[in-house]
Amino acid sequence: MQLSKANILIIDDDEDVLLALRLLLKSHVKKVQTTTNPNLIEGLLMEQQFDVLILDMNFNGLVHTGNEGLFWLNRIKQTNPKVDVILITAYGDIDLAIKSLKKGASDFVVKPWKNEKMLQAIKDLVESKKSSTPKPLQVNSNLKIIGDSEPMQAIFTKIKKVAPTDANVLILGENGTGKDLIAQAIHENSKRKNKPFIKVDVGSLTESLFESELFGYKKGAFTDARQDRMGRFEAANGGTIFLDEIGNISPRQQARLLTVLQNRMVTPLGSIEPVNLDIRLICATNLDISELADENRFRRDLIYRINTVDFVMPPLRERGNDLTLLAHYFSDVYSDKYSKGPFSFGDGFLNKLKSHSFPGNVRELQYVIERAVIMSEGDKLTKNDLVFSSIESLSQKFKPEETNLEELEKNTILAVIDKNNGNISKSAKELGLTRAALYRRLNKYDL
Template sequence: MRLKDANVLLIDDDPDVLMALRLLLKPNVAAITTEKSPGNIPGLLARESYDIVILDMNFNGLVNTGNEGIYWLNRIKEINSDTIVVLITAYGEIDIAIRSLKEGASDFIVKPWQNEKVLDSLKELVKTQKTSSRPARMNVQNDRIIGESEEIQNIFSKIKKIAPTDANILILGENGTGKDLIAKAIHENSSRKDKPFIKVDVGSLTSTLFESELFGYKKGAFTDAREDRKGRFELANGGTLFLDEIGNISLTQQAKLLTVLQNRQISPLGSGESIPIDIRLITATNLKISELSDEFKFRKDLIYRINTVDLVIPPLRYRGNDITLLAKHFLGIYGDKYNKDELKLDKSFLQTLKSHPFPGNVRELQFVMERAVIMAENKLLTEKDISFSAIESAPQLLENEEVKLETVEKNTILKVIDRNKGNISKSAKELGITRAALYRRLDKYDL
């Protein structure tokens, strides 16, 4: 690793020291975070991955351990033993600074320091640091995709290849696998990262809202259109448009979307004007690609438009030790949120998590960890502190079954109409219903 790729955390209660180090390091590292209070260290490390922590030795006696620097050094190493920790010390405290090296510090800076020596020392530390043992992370603004499993490493590798391009991406995966984080990661690692990232859950849009939300409208276009409004395509211009649950839109909506993607321009409702658009399109669905290939449900020409490259996100149950990494990550977040930083995970707790199939994937694990932290009565969490949600059980299966029955009816109607070459009377007779009943179903499914 190089110093210019490092993410650095500076901790000192002296604002002058923070400013001096920030000015020194800013041109030489990837990112810098400054913090005056060491008490915020656990929360900071839970939310972000830092390569280097530069830490003062003394903080006004807030911790009675004989030396605050040693205390916080140990806390940092407990959270991530591979973090490079450099301590800031005065000349009279060199004996304690040397002791800190035995405790796990990588180096120390003696005040007043020489800028070039500090930079040379940090360059050497990151050059020799072993990073292979650290869980791989891909930063996405304030969120992180965490994992070291082969399955998630393959996703990281693909993101690095496709992000710099403008290829349209289709993300496939079960609910709760983090498809929205993957979409953000692609955007944040692309040349469009400084432009807008606009997300739309198109699966929740009714047929009447679909056009107005995506393409915008002019004042007076319909009853409640009291002013001009830009659609999501126009808001995302120059950046990335992420259409989630793309598999749930109707054939009529698919046709409208296909026209826009082919022509690269939109026409707001109530306007004859065509507006050119420049967007990178990312879509996602929890359906399998084989389900999308059903021409009675999804247009093949649209699949080819949105699916230059597809990413299949693995479910959590296939990601092995990532369950442990994510559990510890959420423990840090919720331990900080609920002022329970002292909590630890027993082996029985982790073994129970690993044996659970997690039908709700990472989202379910997150809720399990939050509940465990809130309800914890002891500092060591055991298997008894785990309470799995009933949300993923029978009621949801019944709901899914109902959706499947509607899908069967819809597909049957389409097949019969196709077989009768569009003749509604013959189709209604073959289906055993009246023409009026068939028209009602066509309207219901927006066919």
């Protein structure tokens, strides 16, 4: 949709603000309507269609908390959930901006605004509203995130709003959904993009390595400390540190991390001199937020510290036609890598892909397409080129709800024998048993 065809509604109790915005917009948009009374918003929304609402956050001359704007934002979203809302205030801060974005605002502009910035914010919203070909999100020159589905476009929009701030981010989602790519995209779209982006898989660090890896150490701090070593936090100074699998760290590690985040400084092992930190923190986990909320597993005060804004990555099975887009994208990537193709898709190829649930999400799809490209004999990928991982295939057939060990063993044996079409030798090998041991178990369970 073109900006020149847009209808804009502006709500502010300051007549001077309304006049300034009307003069700014009247030559750029189709229609500008203004009101000083927020009580009229719902009626106006029911009477006509607006593409963008520009809403002041304060309608009380004595108290400037922004709560009035958040109240009316909520009412607007109840009346028309799809309308884009730009919030404006003279009392801008990150916490208020993040709060408004969480409640459905599309953008946040601080008074006094720059006319070019206000126009660009409106233009971006209007042009994205009716776009039939959403663009992928470019992470860097070599990497982009593909996704035309509504959940992924919402993720892209959120990245553009949150990345320029220094708000701490928690990324939730199943394995293989692209949490690390989102972390990189946030960094690349931030003011810190020219500074380091340091990724640490904290879930894999042992208790003994946790502090030395993250906070560094001085020569002689312990037996093998033969020289000073900078920790990952200090290495990320000025930039972004991405702590992956944050949900897997122990209570002791959580306490140590919380102290560092609260004080914004680290003290390397063997030193008494703290190092000040200037970092942007991004964390990720495959745990559900309800699991993190269990205080027996994860400190609540640490959740508050790392979760100013959360991103919930959708699994591939909920992304509709993105499966097809990604299949074409990976096909092009690997045809270039292996100097084959370019490839087209034969009959049944996409149908077979779509019939698979992809428990490994985008990462699994990537490996499946790479295998298909490698094994293909011609320039057309067919359904026969698709081979799904035996591990993933088994997990599809056998997702145990049973916790009794004998039942688990029995069901596993059945699943493996079925996968191998009754071949006892192959099944025994896959199960790590001899043929005789497998036959004993078959007799035991009367199979």
